[in-house]
Amino acid sequence: MIVQLKTDISLLQTQNLIEKINGIGYKVTEVKTQAGNYLIGIGKAAYDIRKIGAMDGILDIHVVSDEYKLVSKKWKAKPTSIDLGDGIEIKDGDMAIISGPCSIESEEQIQRVIAHLKENKVSMMRGGVFKPRSSPYAFRGLGMDGLKLWYKHAKAAGIKIVTEVMQVSQIEEMHDYVDIFQVGARNTQNFNLLDELGKIDKAVLIKRGISGTIEELLQSAEYVFSGGNEKLILCERGIRTYERASRNTLDLNAVPILKSKSHLPVVVDPSHGIGIRDFVPQMALAGVMAGADGIIYESHEHPDKAYSDGQQTLNFTQSSDLIGYIRKIFEMRKSFDLH
Amino acid sequence: MIVQLKTDISLLQTQNLIEKINGIGYKVTEVKTQAGNYLIGIGKAAYDIRKIGAMDGILDIHVVSDEYKLVSKKWKAKPTSIDLGDGIEIKDGDMAIISGPCSIESEEQIQRVIAHLKENKVSMMRGGVFKPRSSPYAFRGLGMDGLKLWYKHAKAAGIKIVTEVMQVSQIEEMHDYVDIFQVGARNTQNFNLLDELGKIDKAVLIKRGISGTIEELLQSAEYVFSGGNEKLILCERGIRTYERASRNTLDLNAVPILKSKSHLPVVVDPSHGIGIRDFVPQMALAGVMAGADGIIYESHEHPDKAYSDGQQTLNFTQSSDLIGYIRKIFEMRKSFDLH
Amino acid sequence: MIVQLKTDISLLQTQNLIEKINGIGYKVTEVKTQAGNYLIGIGKAAYDIRKIGAMDGILDIHVVSDEYKLVSKKWKAKPTSIDLGDGIEIKDGDMAIISGPCSIESEEQIQRVIAHLKENKVSMMRGGVFKPRSSPYAFRGLGMDGLKLWYKHAKAAGIKIVTEVMQVSQIEEMHDYVDIFQVGARNTQNFNLLDELGKIDKAVLIKRGISGTIEELLQSAEYVFSGGNEKLILCERGIRTYERASRNTLDLNAVPILKSKSHLPVVVDPSHGIGIRDFVPQMALAGVMAGADGIIYESHEHPDKAYSDGQQTLNFTQSSDLIGYIRKIFEMRKSFDLH
Amino acid sequence: MIVQLKTDISLLQTQNLIEKINGIGYKVTEVKTQAGNYLIGIGKAAYDIRKIGAMDGILDIHVVSDEYKLVSKKWKAKPTSIDLGDGIEIKDGDMAIISGPCSIESEEQIQRVIAHLKENKVSMMRGGVFKPRSSPYAFRGLGMDGLKLWYKHAKAAGIKIVTEVMQVSQIEEMHDYVDIFQVGARNTQNFNLLDELGKIDKAVLIKRGISGTIEELLQSAEYVFSGGNEKLILCERGIRTYERASRNTLDLNAVPILKSKSHLPVVVDPSHGIGIRDFVPQMALAGVMAGADGIIYESHEHPDKAYSDGQQTLNFTQSSDLIGYIRKIFEMRKSFDLH
Missing domain, CATH: 3.20.20.70 (Aldolase class I)
Structure with a gap:
């Protein structure tokens, strides 16, 4: 799971998101690049993406089942330049x-x-x-x-x-x-x-x-x-x-x-x-x-x-x-x- | 070694050629295809190609050191159609x-x-x-x-x-x-x-x-x-x-x-x-x-x-x-x- | 699926079996070796093995999901001599x-x-x-x-x-x-x-x-x-x-x-x-x-x-x-x- | 080439050796390990090993043609413990x-x-x-x-x-x-x-x-x-x-x-x-x-x-x-x- 965060997300909102994702049994890695902030959730349990997607501070959320996540076309269809x-x-x-x-x-x-x-x-x-x-x-x-x-x-x-x-x-x-x-x-x-x-x-x-x-x-x-x-x-x-x-x-x-x-x-x-x-x-x-x-x-x-x-x-x-x-x-x- | 034979080579000429090639310690295979007749000599000894090349009935003679001979470009530079x-x-x-x-x-x-x-x-x-x-x-x-x-x-x-x-x-x-x-x-x-x-x-x-x-x-x-x-x-x-x-x-x-x-x-x-x-x-x-x-x-x-x-x-x-x-x-x- | 047949199975019994297996959408190959007679059923549908196993003329029936069947240990645990x-x-x-x-x-x-x-x-x-x-x-x-x-x-x-x-x-x-x-x-x-x-x-x-x-x-x-x-x-x-x-x-x-x-x-x-x-x-x-x-x-x-x-x-x-x-x-x- | 040096080799002797080996067109690497001192000569020219072997400060000299030298059995037959x-x-x-x-x-x-x-x-x-x-x-x-x-x-x-x-x-x-x-x-x-x-x-x-x-x-x-x-x-x-x-x-x-x-x-x-x-x-x-x-x-x-x-x-x-x-x-x- 890749959660793209808004640039103005608050610390509390981030904290809430991490807890929510941990709550479904997923390990969370925070990623901050030149272009954006992300939470990467790694786990195997099935979950309803909408329950997380509706939370505050989120730009978008994507299910990516590959071993690689952030380099996958499954969440970012637009080619990187x-x-x-x-x-x-x-x-x-x-x-x-x-x-x-x-x-x-x-x-x-x-x-x-x-x-x-x-x-x-x-x-x-x-x-x-x-x-x-x-x-x-x-x-x-x-x-x-x-x-x-x-x-x-x-x-x-x-x-x-x-x-x-x-x-x-x-x-x-x-x-x-x-x-x-x-x-x-x-x-x-x-x-x-x-x-x-x-x-x-x-x-x-x-x-x-x-x-x-x-x-x-x-x-x-x-x-x-x-x-x-x-x-x-x-x-x-x-x-x-x-x-x-x-x-x-x-x-x-x-x-x-x-x-x-x-x-x-x-x-x-x-x-x-x-x-x-x-x-x-x-x-x-x-x-x-x-x-x-x-x-x-x-x-x-x-x-x-x-x-x-x-x-x-x-x-x-x-x-x-x-x-x-x-x-x-x-x-x-x-x-x-x-x- | 590939010896291309003339189409009108006589049996005796062919026989002489084979004996000559055997004489330098080479095994000879006779090949007759749609397009030509050849003698393939397989062996390791060094030899003077001119001594064979000067014999009767020969169109041309080529040294081919590859494991494959007749399909090699070394004797037939012109592509096969x-x-x-x-x-x-x-x-x-x-x-x-x-x-x-x-x-x-x-x-x-x-x-x-x-x-x-x-x-x-x-x-x-x-x-x-x-x-x-x-x-x-x-x-x-x-x-x-x-x-x-x-x-x-x-x-x-x-x-x-x-x-x-x-x-x-x-x-x-x-x-x-x-x-x-x-x-x-x-x-x-x-x-x-x-x-x-x-x-x-x-x-x-x-x-x-x-x-x-x-x-x-x-x-x-x-x-x-x-x-x-x-x-x-x-x-x-x-x-x-x-x-x-x-x-x-x-x-x-x-x-x-x-x-x-x-x-x-x-x-x-x-x-x-x-x-x-x-x-x-x-x-x-x-x-x-x-x-x-x-x-x-x-x-x-x-x-x-x-x-x-x-x-x-x-x-x-x-x-x-x-x-x-x-x-x-x-x-x-x-x-x-x-x- | 491997069906081991009795040696005294009748033609009619064999015919019934083949029809039954075809009926679940499986292709049947008859195999007769030095040691036995078999029907090999190849297909993908799920089925209840007992319905076939109860039919006449059968010695035993085995589910073998490998690509290979008769050489598999899944039906013949005893090593072949x-x-x-x-x-x-x-x-x-x-x-x-x-x-x-x-x-x-x-x-x-x-x-x-x-x-x-x-x-x-x-x-x-x-x-x-x-x-x-x-x-x-x-x-x-x-x-x-x-x-x-x-x-x-x-x-x-x-x-x-x-x-x-x-x-x-x-x-x-x-x-x-x-x-x-x-x-x-x-x-x-x-x-x-x-x-x-x-x-x-x-x-x-x-x-x-x-x-x-x-x-x-x-x-x-x-x-x-x-x-x-x-x-x-x-x-x-x-x-x-x-x-x-x-x-x-x-x-x-x-x-x-x-x-x-x-x-x-x-x-x-x-x-x-x-x-x-x-x-x-x-x-x-x-x-x-x-x-x-x-x-x-x-x-x-x-x-x-x-x-x-x-x-x-x-x-x-x-x-x-x-x-x-x-x-x-x-x-x-x-x-x-x-x- | 591997030259094993004596432990008491003098600086001057080492210098002479390196010059000699360079002189035959070989690049020299000095190696000092827990167990010994070596000069490794890398090059392609043929040379007479005895001319170097007779110089002062040398324990032994070995020709090793492999890409690897010091780990080769060609100079050290005795297994390393x-x-x-x-x-x-x-x-x-x-x-x-x-x-x-x-x-x-x-x-x-x-x-x-x-x-x-x-x-x-x-x-x-x-x-x-x-x-x-x-x-x-x-x-x-x-x-x-x-x-x-x-x-x-x-x-x-x-x-x-x-x-x-x-x-x-x-x-x-x-x-x-x-x-x-x-x-x-x-x-x-x-x-x-x-x-x-x-x-x-x-x-x-x-x-x-x-x-x-x-x-x-x-x-x-x-x-x-x-x-x-x-x-x-x-x-x-x-x-x-x-x-x-x-x-x-x-x-x-x-x-x-x-x-x-x-x-x-x-x-x-x-x-x-x-x-x-x-x-x-x-x-x-x-x-x-x-x-x-x-x-x-x-x-x-x-x-x-x-x-x-x-x-x-x-x-x-x-x-x-x-x-x-x-x-x-x-x-x-x-x-x-x-x-």
Whole structure:
């Protein structure tokens, strides 16, 4: 049960509501986000929604039987739009393009990628400064120095920064330099990290776990939302299967399923999804047709010299072509009457 | 090693070639298809290809190190076109549409589907008369009676028949009524069936196994080809993973990978690939963008009354819309410079 | 619903029963096996079992809500014993050992394996004469000649033959030379083969599919049983997962689960289950502790010279040791009060 | 490359060594653990090991080509023993038993479990005070209060505490109350957590990731080891597959494979591995036969009243029986000559 509260609800009214909901055997969690105040009731008993709905201080009340509540479309049919400022948004009915290198490597690299994006009127740049690596001996990113350098140039160019946060202690130091915090596929169920990201007022892009279910992705988003942060983006980036011919198995089925279950925007990462440079464009376009609200992919001036993920990174020519194709195909998609 | 033989090669020349290849420690398989004669040499020793290439009776010789040989693009860069007669083809650079019910149910149903296809200028119809079912107590199809009825109407309408063959003994009785024999996902590694399908001169559409790898699909095609039948179509239809929100996980990565490894046409089955009616169109269009040469999907006048698979079957309105979208998006794809 | 019929039930009584069951909206399948006659009713309506149970000609009636019926423990709590003659049985509370090479290779090889088994008082020998191979160019077995040679020596030694049948047409020619027909992991859902094996009076060992569920294995067994053959053995042999350090992932969870759901005996194949020779003994013993009724594994005098699967095949010393360990550990297991 | 350093190596000698190794194009990581000092060289060039081995200050030098180095058996053939004090060890050739509830719930519960363990001469107790839960609304454990209460009673009884740490900030507060820090299956690739656990002198038990490979588990252990902590235990707890009849698929193949690749002890968690109470004992015993050095499982006085995981938790009678069986079967295993 989700109870949306009026902004001017009194303490006493809130107290009465909580008691009433507890009275039917439900546990209550209070949630206060940038956009509203809610009471989440969790329980199994049947109840008459009208008896609560008639109480003072309530905007609306919804029955949501899913394991996830606040991210469900069952109470909020209207798609959520993520506003990054400067007229830049990620939202249903639009096509966000996020591009950039796997790792931030140098000032020159940053400048060249930004120039490439500007040329193509792309306003969001991805890149890693803290890199999760299977081996402790691998390159782990430039850290805060790299982020600050990146910020200087991105700010000047009007480019938004999308980058991965790996642990709670990084949130504070990264906060002022980041527009979208990315939760990586190995951290989708790092619940403490999700809890803390619920406390800030920055957008969060959550990647599906390496072998995460669609349901688990939604529950991870629920963590952040119930912590107080509604600015959420879901990302399909391929799952682990037995198939070895591709890096991951890009599960585009997840796109229409996520869009039907949640009001949050969904983006697709074809670079990790297939892991083979020459096939990234096709998979990006397939993602658009599957219904994605955005594409996030890796680009680099010289992919073969990239510090990491070069084999799945587009060069600038491929990237420019892809951006054009995405926009064309998206315009055509808008003319179709799809679900 | 693949040695393409001249059509007028003499017995003695062939004998000499085999001895030569055996001489370097290779096992030789003779293959004679509708389109050509080949010697396949299997072995591990290094050898100088020119010494064999210079012998009499040879058209060409190719080194193919894959486990599959004749279906590989390494010796035949030109895509294979499957000609079904009456100007109907399945081939690279074209967009085949194959539609129809899961099961053939009645004469009336056949007529209505055919009318629907004709109206949309679709010339290939799918349908099951022998149905593989997990439970022995489920409906197993109308069998030969259904096929003959279907044939009568399809023939009159100029519609080609695509239907599943489940066992060797059915090939002969079905032969004259079928245009494309479909090998189902549970039979992808039914090697005896593949062997026998190699002996006929009809097109064969091989579905990827329920948990089959891309490599195994190509090896299964190799069985039919090496048996003597080059008329092969590969089909991605979703694989089994841990995800439960969809029937299967449609692996569209397989499309560009198969196209890059083999000269055979590749079609996508979004109906089994996602298993949810409302999302079949998006996944079909995603399949087109991933590079498919055709789409095969389930349609029925009243999906909710279908004997089987109703939940993933489009009604005629949805089907007509989808056909239009596929054709539009395919035209746009042709204008793109994709791999 | 399973209705067990009396052996002396009259045609009229049977007819009345079928009509009665049809009357509640259930489809009826008549099943006649070596051990009994049954009517299987499939439907969804609720009904009062006593109204049917009171009718003439009935031995007993059982409600079975599983997808599989006759192989379920819900109607037959007593474990099924597979009697191969000469006092050789596969059954609950006993420990069957089945050993031998992947492929039958030569008369000498047959004789040596038989000598090895006799020495260890093992009375069942496995071996392949028809080999399913991913590649059409690989060794496909000695065929009927190999089987007849094997039969000659096995018969003389009192050894039972366990071997794979790959297609319907082989059943008849193999019939007289085989004690247990094995259905391989690629044929677990070859429903025509299962149907035909239902018509013979020989034991059938069904391997779990390469990515088959436990439920599907039971449904495949249901095919054979409902076809008329109760002499069934289930085999866990590893499933396909993302893990690449072993050939398959031996799913020993399947052993207690299968034993709790079905009255059929369950054997474990550690050779295919892990695919690494040195670890086969541990996994065999783990299978015993998981509750298996038998172990089937590969042995060869010189594994490194075996035509196939040498890397997972025990030599005779390892095999003799393992047999001793299995028997000791099984004796200890019998003293435990496990589920 | 692993270079073991003498304890009395001088700064200059170390410096020389690093320069020498850098000189062949290798990156060097210095590692200082409780047990020794090492230089880890990572690179691809071929080199003559003797030229480095002859330098001053070196105890030994080893070529290790695996992705993981320090946890590999290639340089340290002798199994690592984890000494918890008071004569309690986890080591190869021994059988550790770790038992207790999923969640610590109350003082009474703690006392009863401890009494049960003492009665069975079990000296290690597991239990969760910080619980990772898919849903933000689920019970998340008693936290530090629960841990302190538990510590009080465990300390008095001579019982060692095994409990999960979920984030970096918990390490310090938990440190004095914990004997073995457990890294849960959702945190196996939480590299920051692993880094920090490398800095403390307490044992760490790392569970295999939900869909983690054996290789990834070893690399995660490498993180902790290279951070400075050699006191590591690996744990197989089941992986995610398509099979739905059990909670996870317990991959006992991992046991002999891990033991052959690493010198670290390996324990098996049958509770999460199958997730069905009645079958936990069989799977525990199967784990012993597969070669485990210990079993960790869930027990509770009243499993049906447990706050979490009751369906897979043994009651005290089942638990006592299991402990007896484990010890008997382990004694027998010691008499076998297994790999």
